[in-house]
Amino acid sequence: MTSLLVAPNPLPLLAFGVTVLAVLATGFARRRPGATARTIAATGLVVAAARSCDPGAMGLGAGWTPLFVAGALPFLALLPSAGEVAPALIASSVLGMAVLAWARHLFALFLGLELMSLPLYLLLARQSRERRTLEAALKYFFSGSLAAGLFLMGMALLYVSTGSFSLDQAVPARPAAQLALVLMGCAPLFKLAAFPLHFWLPDAYDAASPELASFMSTSVKAAGALMLLKLSVALGPDSYLTWILPAVGAATMTVANLLALRQDSLHRVLAYSSMAHAGTLILLAGTGGEGALSATAVYLWIYLFMNAGAWLVLRAGGLRRVSDLRGLSARRPILALLWAVVILSLAGIPPTGGFFAKLLVFLAALQADKPWAAAALALNGLLALGYYARLVREAFLEAAPKEAPAAETEPPRLVPILVCVCALGALWLGLWAPAAVGVEAWLK
Amino acid sequence: MALTLLWTVPMAAGLAVWLLAPRRARRAALGLSLAILAYAVWIALPFSRGEGNLRLAELPGPLSEGLIHYFFAVDSLSLSLIWLTALLHPLCVLAAWSEDRPSAYWASFFFLEGGLFGVFTAQNLFYFYAFWDFVLIPMFFIIGLWGSENRRAAAVKFLLYTFLGSMALLAGLVALPVLHHRMTGIWTWDVPGLIATPVGATPAGRWIFAALALGFAVKIPLWPLHNWLPDAHTEAPAGGSVMLAGVMLKMGVYGFLRVILPLFPEISRAAFPIFGALGVINILYGALCAMAQTDLKRLIAFTSISHLGFCVAGLFTLTPEGLTGSALQLINHGISTGGLFLLVGMLYSRAHTRRLDAFGELAGRAPRLAVFFAVILLSSIGLPGLNGFVGELLTLAGLARVRLGLAALGACGTVLAAAYGIPTYQRVFFGPCAAGSVSERVSDLDWRESLALAVLCAFALGLGLFPGPLLRFLTPAVALW
Numbered sequence: 001m002t003s004l005l006v007a008p009n010p011l012p013l014l015a016f017g018v019t020v021l022a023v024l025a026t027g028f029a030r031r032r033p034g035a036t037a038r039t040i041a042a043t044g045l046v047v048a049a050a051r052s053c054d055p056g057a058m059g060l061g062a063g064w065t066p067l068f069v070a071g072a073l074p075f076l077a078l079l080p081s082a083g084e085v086a087p088a089l090i091a092s093s094v095l096g097m098a099v100l101a102w103a104r105h106l107f108a109l110f111l112g113l114e115l116m117s118l119p120l121y122l123l124l125a126r127q128s129r130e131r132r133t134l135e136a137a138l139k140y141f142f143s144g145s146l147a148a149g150l151f152l153m154g155m156a157l158l159y160v161s162t163g164s165f166s167l168d169q170a171v172p173a174r175p176a177a178q179l180a181l182v183l184m185g186c187a188p189l190f191k192l193a194a195f196p197l198h199f200w201l202p203d204a205y206d207a208a209s210p211e212l213a214s215f216m217s218t219s220v221k222a223a224g225a226l227m228l229l230k231l232s233v234a235l236g237p238d239s240y241l242t243w244i245l246p247a248v249g250a251a252t253m254t255v256a257n258l259l260a261l262r263q264d265s266l267h268r269v270l271a272y273s274s275m276a277h278a279g280t281l282i283l284l285a286g287t288g289g290e291g292a293l294s295a296t297a298v299y300l301w302i303y304l305f306m307n308a309g310a311w312l313v314l315r316a317g318g319l320r321r322v323s324d325l326r327g328l329s330a331r332r333p334i335l336a337l338l339w340a341v342v343i344l345s346l347a348g349i350p351p352t353g354g355f356f357a358k359l360l361v362f363l364a365a366l367q368a369d370k371p372w373a374a375a376a377l378a379l380n381g382l383l384a385l386g387y388y389a390r391l392v393r394e395a396f397l398e399a400a401p402k403e404a405p406a407a408e409t410e411p412p413r414l415v416p417i418l419v420c421v422c423a424l425g426a427l428w429l430g431l432w433a434p435a436a437v438g439v440e441a442w443l444k
Numbered sequence: 445m446a447l448t449l450l451w452t453v454p455m456a457a458g459l460a461v462w463l464l465a466p467r468r469a470r471r472a473a474l475g476l477s478l479a480i481l482a483y484a485v486w487i488a489l490p491f492s493r494g495e496g497n498l499r500l501a502e503l504p505g506p507l508s509e510g511l512i513h514y515f516f517a518v519d520s521l522s523l524s525l526i527w528l529t530a531l532l533h534p535l536c537v538l539a540a541w542s543e544d545r546p547s548a549y550w551a552s553f554f555f556l557e558g559g560l561f562g563v564f565t566a567q568n569l570f571y572f573y574a575f576w577d578f579v580l581i582p583m584f585f586i587i588g589l590w591g592s593e594n595r596r597a598a599a600v601k602f603l604l605y606t607f608l609g610s611m612a613l614l615a616g617l618v619a620l621p622v623l624h625h626r627m628t629g630i631w632t633w634d635v636p637g638l639i640a641t642p643v644g645a646t647p648a649g650r651w652i653f654a655a656l657a658l659g660f661a662v663k664i665p666l667w668p669l670h671n672w673l674p675d676a677h678t679e680a681p682a683g684g685s686v687m688l689a690g691v692m693l694k695m696g697v698y699g700f701l702r703v704i705l706p707l708f709p710e711i712s713r714a715a716f717p718i719f720g721a722l723g724v725i726n727i728l729y730g731a732l733c734a735m736a737q738t739d740l741k742r743l744i745a746f747t748s749i750s751h752l753g754f755c756v757a758g759l760f761t762l763t764p765e766g767l768t769g770s771a772l773q774l775i776n777h778g779i780s781t782g783g784l785f786l787l788v789g790m791l792y793s794r795a796h797t798r799r800l801d802a803f804g805e806l807a808g809r810a811p812r813l814a815v816f817f818a819v820i821l822l823s824s825i826g827l828p829g830l831n832g833f834v835g836e837l838l839t840l841a842g843l844a845r846v847r848l849g850l851a852a853l854g855a856c857g858t859v860l861a862a863a864y865g866i867p868t869y870q871r872v873f874f875g876p877c878a879a880g881s882v883s884e885r886v887s888d889l890d891w892r893e894s895l896a897l898a899v900l901c902a903f904a905l906g907l908g909l910f911p912g913p914l915l916r917f918l919t920p921a922v923a924l925w
Contacts, residue, residue, distance in 0.1 A: 349581065350574035359570075362618040371651070374619065378611035385607050389600050397588040397596045434570065440511045440631035 012052030012062060016098040019044025020091045027088075034080070037087035042076050045069045045094055052098075060233065060293060061101050064226050067297070068097040071219030071304055074312060074418050075211040086126070089119035090215070097223040106155050106165040106184075109227065113151065113187055116223055117144045120216065124208055136200075136207035143200040147190035154183030167234050181235050182244070188231070191224030192278040195252040202259075205271035213267065214311035217274035218304045225281045225296055232285055245286025246365070250376035252279030257383035264322055266314055269387060270307075273346055276384055277303055280377070284361050287368035291442035295360040298437065302345075302353035302429050309342035309422030316415040325391065327400020335416070336395050338423040345426040347388035348381055353429035363439065446487050447516040450526070451561040451575075454480055458554030466546050473550035474537045480557065481530040488523055511621060511633050515568040521771055521921035522564040524914070525698060528778040529560050529691045531899075536683035538896040539786045542793070543681065549590055553683065556582040560691055564698065569617050569633045572703075576695065577610050583688060591679040598679035605672035606662055613659025613699075616652045620707075623648055635702065644708040653711045656704055657719075663696030664752050667725050677745035678798070682789020685741065689748045690782035694774050697755045701771065705759065705924045716760045720847060723757025724854045726750065731860035740791070740798045743868065744784045747824060750857055751777045751832075757854060758839030759922075766842020767922040768915055773835030775914065776823070776907060780832050783820035783900040787813070790893055791872075795882035800868065803886075804877030810888040814873050816897040823904040825865040826858050831907035834915075 022044060026037040049069040052062035072094050079086050096115030103109040121144065125137035158180035159165060162172060186197065193201040205213045232241050253276040260272035284296050317335055319325060329336040345352035358381065365373040457476040461469050518526070533553060543549050559582065562575030580603055588599030621633050623643040632638060643649040662669045673693075677685050705712050730750030737743035751773070758770035790813065792798055807814040823830035826837075836858060844851035877883045889897070907914060 344581065350577045355574065355577070359614075359618065362614060363622065366619050366622045371619070371648075374615050378615045381611045381614075382604070382608055385604060389603050392584075393588065393596060393600055396585065397599065434512045435514065437512075438510060440625075 009052075009062070010102070012048050012065070013098055013102050015044065015048035015051055016065075016091075016095045019048060020088065020095050023088045023091045027085075034084045034087070037084070038076060038079050041087040041091045042073060045072065045076075045091065048098070052101075060226065060230055062098075064101045064222065064297070065094075065098050067222050067300055067304065068094055068101075068219045071222065071308065072215055074308055075215040077414055077418070078211045078315070078412055086123065089123050093117075093119040093123075094219065097219060100223050100227055103230070104167050106158070106167060109167070109230070110148070110151060110155065112223075113227065114148060116220065117148070117191075120144075120220065123212055124204060127207055127209060127212065130207075132203070133207040136203035139200045140204045143190060143197070147187040147197075150183050151187040154180040154186075156180075157183065167230060178235070181231055181241070185228065185231050185241070188224040188227040189248065189282070192221055192228070192282060193252075193275045194248050194278065194282055195255045198252070198256070198275055201275055202268045202271045205274070206265055206267045208267070210267075210311040210315040213270070214308045217270075217307055217311070218300075221274065221278055221281070222300045222304070224278070225285065225300060228282065228285050229293060229296060232288070242286055242288050242368075246283045246368075246370055246373045247286075249279045249281070249283030249286060250373060250380075252276070252282060253380045254279075254376065254383070257380050257387070260387045261383070263387075266319055266322055266324070266391075269322065269391065270310055270314075273310075273384070273387075274307060276380065277307070277346070279380075280358075280361050283373055283377070284364055287364040287370065287373075291364055291367065294442045295364050298433065299357040299360060302357045302426065302433070305422045305425035305429060306342045306345040306352070306354055309338065309419055309426060310346060312415055312419045312422060313339045313342065316411050316419055318411065322391070322394055323401075325394035326398045328395040330400050335419065338419050339395055340392055341423040341427055343388050343391050345430065347385050349385075351427070351430045353426045353433065356430055356434050359434075360439070364442075447518065447565050450484065450487060450565060451558045453483065454554045454558035454561065458551040458558065461554060462547055462551035464547055469547040469550055470537065470541060473546070473553070474534055476554070477530070477534040477537055477557075481527075481534060484523075484526050484530040487518075488527075511631050512570045513568050513632075513634060514571070515634050516565045516571070517567045518565050519921040520917045520919075521698070521701060524771070524775055524918060525564045525691070525694055526561055528694075528775055529557055529564075529687075531903075532686055532690045532778065532782050533557055535782070535786065535896040535899060536686050538892045540681065540683045540789060540793075541892055543590065543683065545590075549586070549681075549683075552582040552586050553687065556586070556687055560695070563695055567635050569620070569635065569638075569703070572635075573610075573614060573617055576613070576699075577607075579692065579695075580606060580610070583684065583692065586684040586687075587676060587680045590681040590684065592681075593679075594675070595679045598675045602672055602676040609659045609662025609669070611659075612655045612662075616655030616659065619648070619652050619655070623652070635706065639706045640709060641707055644711055649708065650711060653704065653708050653715070656699070657715075660696040660699035660704065661722075663699070664693055664726075664756060665696070665749065666722050666756060667729050667749070667753075670726075670730075670749050673749060674742050674745045677748070677785075678739060678741045682785060682792065685744075685785040685789065686782045689745070689785055690778040693748065693752060694778065697752065697759070697770070697774055700756070700759055701767075701922060701924075705762070709762075709924065712760060713762055716762070716846065719760040720757050720843065720850050723753045723755070723760070724843075724850050724857075726753025726756060727854050727857035728753075728860065731857050731864060735860065735864040738800050740788045740800055740868075740872075741785070742798075743800070743864065744781065744788060747784075747861065747864070748777070748781050750861065751781065751824070751836075753857070754836050754839045754854065757850065758842050761839075761842040761846045762925050763842040763845050764919075764923075764925050765838045765845065767924060768919050769835050769838025769840075769842055771918045771922045772907075772911065772915060773839060776831040776835045776904075779900055779903050779907070780820055780824035780830075783816075783897060783904070784824055786893075786896060786900070787817050787820060790889065791886065794886045797882055800871055802882045803872040804875040804881065804883050805873075806883055806886055807873040809883065810886055812889045812894055813886075816889070816894070816901060817873070818869065819901045819904060820897070821865050821869055823908065825861045829905075829908050831904045831911070833908060834911040 023037050023041045049066040052065045093116050096112050099112030121141040127133050161176040190197045256272045256275035263269045345354035348354040348358035559575050559579035566572040584603045624641050625631050627642045665673050727750050730746045734743050734746035755770040755773050758766035823832045826832040840851050
């Protein structure tokens with residue numbers, strides 16, 4: 001299993017670093033530094049991701065960076081072009097994720113984690129000067145710091161018990177070493193908002209703009225899943241993570257789906273929806289084996305499209321509360337249709353990609369001999385449809401209110417295009433992926 | 445290719461109708477649905493020449509090539525259900541000609557039809573399940589957008605309740621190949637590859653059986669999982685009720701016949717006491733509830749529960765009579781209950797009420813309506829000479845061979861059917877009618893509505909007098925005894 005951590009070519013990682021430096025250098029530009037920084041960041045990240053992708057095998061390394069960059073692109077593209085430091089922050093955060101992907105050493109892993117997280121706190125705090133935004137950012141910062149602290153503690157404990165900081169060696173089955181990995185595992189679980197480490201999530205997503213929330217729930221969650229997989233691979237297939245993780249995952253999605261049922265803010269509904277999907281990913285990571293890696297990667301790619309699509313619909317329609325959806329099908333029929341596609345995909349209804357993703361998790365859980373996990377998945381599929389059906393019902397079946405919700409500002413023209421790309425991507429992955437992917441090959 | 449076209453053409457037709465102007469959408473819907481009917485009949489032509497039971501197969505490679513594997517085929521059971529679907533669709537268009545927002549409405553019907561064709565032809569369980577779940581979406585919108593007052597709640601209830609069954613079904617369907625692989629070393633999700641799988645003999649096999657049965661039972665619906673049906677039917681528009689009762693409920697029985705009985709013959713045999721009893725409970729409970737209804741559509745919804753009880757009880761007997769009777773009952777029920785929902789839809793579109801006691805003296809006002817209603821209702825009750833009788837008789841005969849007591853109880857259902865059917869007819873068509881009641885607004889049928897009902901009556905009479913050809917046609921597909 002440790003062969004999955006083979007050292008990737010370091011050059012693309014350098015390209016990520018150079019991109020960050022170049023973006024920082026645009027601060028000296030005289031004219032329109034914001035727009036220049038945005039362009040350089042987007043180009044640099046795409047080129048670096050393209051250089052590092054390895055078709056055929058995502059493994060546990062550089063192959064993940066296109067996923068991180070794809071999640072960041074809508075956010076970058078929708079930044080206002082006035083002078084901003086946001087492009088540099090986004091680029092550094094993605095650089096942190098790339099470091100995570102390349103990391104084979106615990107210090108590198110820690111460096112990547114912090115490089116990814118710190119810009120996020122700033123990005124969230126810069127959303128507005130409102131009190132609740134600052135509160136959310138502070139909450140996010142404190143819980144993230146706690147996670148980092150636990151990670152460091154775990155590192156120290158591991159060094160004490162094995163004398164090494166390398167992820168390449170199998171961790172011995174000594175209690176201290178295993179405890180060390182559990183402590184380190186808390187860091188990605190914080191990022192994925194696993195129950196009971198999720199309390200920062202609804203506030204943070206509620207305070208964030210849809211684009212930022214989309215970045216946080218796609219790229220950052222993908223990085224968290226990657227980190228979790230690296231740790232669980234290091235721990236070996238027989239460790240007790242193989243029952244802790246599915247249990248945590250099942251609890252996470254159940255709690256998230258129950259909480260989502262009674263929300264009025266669309267941001268909170270989607271926040272809990274992303275927590276539920278993260279729970280599914282954690283469960284999947286706990287099923288172990290190479291199959292879990294491939295399935296997680298496919299799941300994340302599908303999730304990227306459907307989740308980003310849902311957030312971008314909020315941006316396109318200026319929607320904030322669930323009741324804002326009323327009459328959407330009459331006001332903006334095409335937007336409503338795309339909304340239905342991404343929501344049904346999140347709910348896992350065929351023929352969308354979400355269904356295939358859900359099916360993969362079912363298969364992995366049953367193949368790993370965990371029928372109770374499959375039962376939890378089935379129950380949660382039903383619970384989740386409870387609020388997804390509400391989102392579709394509000395948009396299509398409820399009569400339009402007298403006055404349409406006042407859109408604060410006209411969204412950029414790019415937003416509808418991005419929504420189309422995401423919704424069609426979610427649909428296309430559902431039609432194409434099942435036939436193209438040889439599922440049984442993963443289920444060793 | 446022929447079968448791929450069978451499900452893709454309705455989908456494409458749906459998209460086309462959706463984009464048409466409302467004025468043209470109705471005609472286009474009628475024309476396209478008739479064309480699909482013609483195509484569904486046409487694909488059966490090479491059927492008589494083939495070998496074996498699954499005759500019109502589309503196989504891109506060897507049978508057990510992989511898990512998710514594009515494998516579609518038809519046998520006589522699927523073909524009969526495909527014909528039923530394709531027949532009911534144009535009749536819905538004819539009978540509900542004046543439905544508002546016709547482009548989107550009829551487009552939903554085409555998506556529904558395509559999905560149903562997929563369910564009835566898929567031989568790989570991945571595709572089977574994908575289509576199984578997909579059909580919920582058009583039906584959700586048909587109920588939620590075109591239904592009557594409580595349509596929104598009914599649509600959500602329909603979606604969530606049937607999704608409960610779907611989730612159980614999915615868990616069972618996924619566990620099946622995993623265990624099959626563990627025991628045989630072969631990854632397959634194809635129904636022919638899984639027939640009489642060794643999984644059935646293990647304790648886990650019983651759980652899989654239970655999960656699958658739960659999934660299918662919600663769809664039929666089998667007591668005590670029937671709660672979603674009356675609401676969905678009452679609130680759905682006429683065409684939606686026709687497709688829901690006429691075809692979508694059949695998916696459950698089809699699932700039992702296609703998946704559960706062939707894959708788990710031993711457990712099915714052992715489970716007869718449970719499912720025989722549940723089937724008989726369905727018959728009696730549905731009939732008794734129907735007697736208590738004051739809403740015409742709710743009444744018919746409960747008769748639907750009652751009639752499908754015959755199917756379930758019949759197929760678990762695993763006798764030739766029970767199985768063929770049950771398959772025949774599927775088709776018969778589609779014709780008679782589909783017809784009843786069309787008729788009630790016509791009454792509702794004229795009187796804007798479904799209350800039984802609002803009507804009276806309709807026989808004089810609408811003689812054609814009265815005649816068609818009588819024929820379809822009697823076929824639903826099971827009058828000898830009409831189609832309903834044959835299926836019920838055969839399933840009861842099968843039941844009697846295995847457990848005489850259950851058959852006797854089930855036979856009471858036919859008596860109860862007369863007890864709710866005849867008084868209803870008497871009330872609506874010959875009952876007293878106060879001056880100024882809604883009955884005065886009821887005009888007789890126009891030619892479109894008459895045509896739709898005449899076709900159904902012709903089938904009711906034809907299948908009642910000459911059930912032999914269809915029975916012989918269906919038998920090889922359900923020869924599981």
